[in-house]
Amino acid sequence: MSEATRKLAAIVFTDIVGFTKLSAKDEKKAFQLLDTQRDLLKPIVKTFNGDWLKEMGDGLLLTFSTVSAAVECSIQIQSAVKDIENLDLRIGIHEGEITEKDGDVFGDDVNVASRIEPFSAAGGISISGKVQQNISSLPEYRTEYLGQPSFKGVAQKVEVYCIVSHSLPKPKLDKINAKLDSGSNKSLFKRIIFPITGFVFTLIGGIVWFILPLLSFGSANEGENYEKRIAVLYFENRGETKDLYFADGLTEEIISRLSRVKDLSVVSKFDIAEFKGKNINIENIKDKTKADFILSGNVLRINDKIKITAELTDIIKREVPWGDTFERNVTDIFSVQDEVALNIVNNLDMNISSRDRESVTIDPTSNVKVFDRLAKAKASAYNLRTTDDGIDNMINTLNEIVSDDSTYADALSTRGFYLFLKYWYQGYWTKAEKLEKGKVILKNCLIDLETSLRYDSSNRIALAFLPVAHLVSLWNEPSATSKIFTARKALVEVNEFREKYPDDFMSNFVKGLYHRLKARMAAISSDSDYDLAVKHLALSIEQTRNAIRNNISDPMIKNIYEESLNNLAYFQQTYSDYSSAIEYYNELEEINMRDKQYERLSRAYSSHATTLQLVGNYELSIDYSFKYEKLNNHLKSPSVPYLAKILISSNYIYMGEPKIGIDILQELQNDYSTIAKTGLDVGSGYYYYLAKASIGLGKNKEAIKYLSSFIDLFDQLVIEKAGNEFHLWTVTGKRMVGKSLLALAYAKDGKDKKSSDFIESITTEIPT
Template sequence: MVNQTRKLAAIVFTDIVGFTKLSSENEPAALELLAKQRELLQPIVDSHNGEWLKEIGDGLLLSFSGNLDAVTCAIEIQETVQSIKNLDLRIGIHQGEVIFQDNDVLGDDVNIASRIEPFSASGGIAISDRVNSSLERNPDFETRYLGKPELQGVSQNIKVYCVTSHGLPQTDLTKVKAKLEPDKVKGFQWNRLSILGVAASVLGVITLGLMGLSGLAANEDEVPSIAILYMNNLGSPDDEPWAYGLTEDLILEMSNKGSIRVPSMQTILTFKDDDLSETQVSENLKVRYLLSSSIHKMGEKFNLRCQLQDTRKGVALFGRKWTEDIESSSLIVSSLADSILKNILNEKEKINSLASTEYKADPVAYEYYLKAKYKYEHKQSAEDVSMAEDLYKQAITIDPNLCKARSRLGWIYFQSGKIEMMKANAIELISISTKINDPMELGEGYNHLGIFYAVNDKHDSALVYFNKYKDLSIRHDHKKNLR
């Protein structure tokens, strides 16, 4: 009689990236790699109270009684194999009610776990929403929503996430062969050709711009480099959108200043809750300067602090503590950017750097803009996207000249398939950004119109606007000292 036990378990699937190619080119090396995997990983699984159920080719099928054990084991596995040549793993984890039969495990949830694993980055971990729910309230873990995988024959509504804490790589969905469910948008359906066509057009423009912006003879050591660390929110948790939004806007502002290398917001977020010293952060990001800051919203005022450090010399270039009225909240970024520039650029670079945009937005509109940005970047569902769209619309209704809100609303229209609305928004964005002399958002307007025409197969019109975008970028190419 077959011995069967039904219970709730966390199921882990692993897969060696590139193993098929390795096997075809060097079978002895491939077999040696499997033996090495077994030698290294079995003790790790045992130490986390896991069961080594079976090996499926180059993959492993493991089970754990709890989600936390499964995730912490997967993290230790990825940390262990980093230094092993060719042992690049993708790991997928799902929790469900399964049937244990002898040394095997059966059931729909096993099948789901195996189909979540392809959404992992090489060296990363993908998890289902059931596993993610166990990590949401644990400050040691950070995850990012990827979407709903297409799972034919599965009736369950599954969402997939990737673990982004502990130095794990975020999944790049453009490199994933498995499919996510498409957004169901009335009147327009994305297909692979339309997306690739737009991507090719946009990448062509960006490549042309970067050829000028980077400069073939440029060297990272020859230009100032600064990391804008995540602004510390000292107030209510409800004020976190201010810290997030101001940090990102300052990064974008500094990125458009000319010959300055600035790590992206996505990169900075990976260091948000780390215990690394500022010197270690500087070394990891390969930057000379670090800006740390904090914000405390108190009624209609902000208390702000910041410090700019030269990590090479080990000195603070400036420290600042001040109070800002909420009426002037939209000028905080430009004020900080100008203070930074005065301390890290030489006289020639100061002359050639682009002046900060100092449009004073309506404070209520600006807060809606920051909340919309925060909501969208932390979206977990289509409802979150819809809420972000509504917040951007409220910001624009209150302050029609808030171009940053218009350009981000345009990207939501694009990603939601609302192409005609994207076009109308782009035309307004071009008109208003021209009127208030905001070249950065004017470029976004040209870019959005170019995408609209490319999606609709009107390539000549698309090229006109992409060229406008490119020409505007070249006019502000400070590494060529052009204005």
């Protein structure tokens, strides 16, 4: 027996996709495929001085003296087999120490390499973090982060990437057998991040513990708590294109009326959006909506005359229990809606109380012209932008409508919604000079939403956004007690909305946000919270995406679509699920580029660049930073080119080029004093990355100088943000990051006492 020897090697595992199935079907063909693999691949491996160590059924174990040889050989292998039938390979590469004995290899790193291979796409290559670090500085390779699995029997932590250059495919994580363990990232949050940020939740006086029992997102509320279910399909517009809003408005008013009936479940208009304008396929609708009945129809409007045809279909019995045609004046539209709604409830084969019968005949307003104007306003909201005067113009239009009918619930709730958008998107919660006026805007928003529910207790927009507005108003409440009761009120309202509209995209959005918040709170989070947050936010995205594609005119759609994308992308980025986050940022960029929403597009580019930096794809991060900078041709903001250069310089610093990073930062020296005061902490990156680059160059005294300036800036910001808890927590946390780096700089400079003092000052900022 030969002696065991240890050495550093690049380890490659390959596997033929579908080989087991092929063997069961045609054993002879399977063995021929193995011969083909051996004859084709052995010469390639030899070219790169690799060792053909072992054939394990359809799999191969190879080793190479360098990572670059292993990667190049694997790329050539995939290129060589791509046109050979059934020879679809998955390849995994890892670098580590191996023990060689008797022609075989052993060790923890061999085990790791074998576990990485299943994360590859068919025809692709997955690699470990060690391999990615080796090739990250080589411009010909591009990689994407997949996640951090937890391998049983493997002591070391492993990050998995895939190579996406050289026309190699990226795996779909939901289609592979090996799964990433999101729990490892969650435990990281519990062990490291929460001790730093946990004081955020302590400051609000135990709100979460007080309100948590009120909010049960368990399976009890997810069941079928209804007697019958109906899908109201969008009525076909048989008139001119300009009258489409009228047909859509009629459909949505019928949905609204039927939603008032107890024990009747009405399919959300967003879940029937995909059927709009298409031939009716009863089986398809039944499968996707689980409905018992379908209401369909068409509308023809000619000047002041309307012709409406409606038909109710019993899906189970394949019968049409009711249908009718109405030819009336436009001014009679409410009486038509009354008749349609009553005929529907009378033919659903269920017991309807007299109160519910009366509720479906309650008209939204007494003024048909006001109804028509609001329907047009909602339709135009589809193209509304938050970066121009669109919000203010919409509020002015709604002011006129409300002045004509101050009891019109839908107009009040819509105005309340746009007041919230004004507060949120126009900086009334972030900019010090706007905070007081912002409180007034938010108060008026709450008044409109609450008043709307007094006139229509089922109003969807008011039920959806009242809890959101209440939760946001927490930052303006003066005492812990008022915060607790405002939060309690908001969460009771959340449950009311969920019970009334369980299928609505807002229900999924709110449930997603709830589990996202809970997942971030180590004291009360559970393993399911991450998955539930992702599930519900993804459902919200799917519903709003379908609605947008089918031109459903709802004022909340685009905003919730983008906010769902933003929240899910940032959430998954936080938990190191970078590949999913990048996919959502790509989608955000696509829609905002199409709609010329340049401010939103800039946020997507900036977040995308930051995520790419986190996965070590610095070159591509620089590309997105330049895209972000280029948008300033539209935005005309002094902070955009500044922040873009901060991103670019930080990438060079992380790439091991601190001198280039400093050169870029020094170009910003003249702009710093002005830019630093334009936002929450826009200027902070300047000092932070100057310090980081200085440490990289061994200039610890300069790093200490820059970090001292960084902390001075945040000392000022902490005082400035004392009246806004959310921002106070943010700047306090970032000041702690600066202090941590300063402690490191002092330690490198041999000043251990100074270093210890700063570490001590950090711990005193975290309440016990």
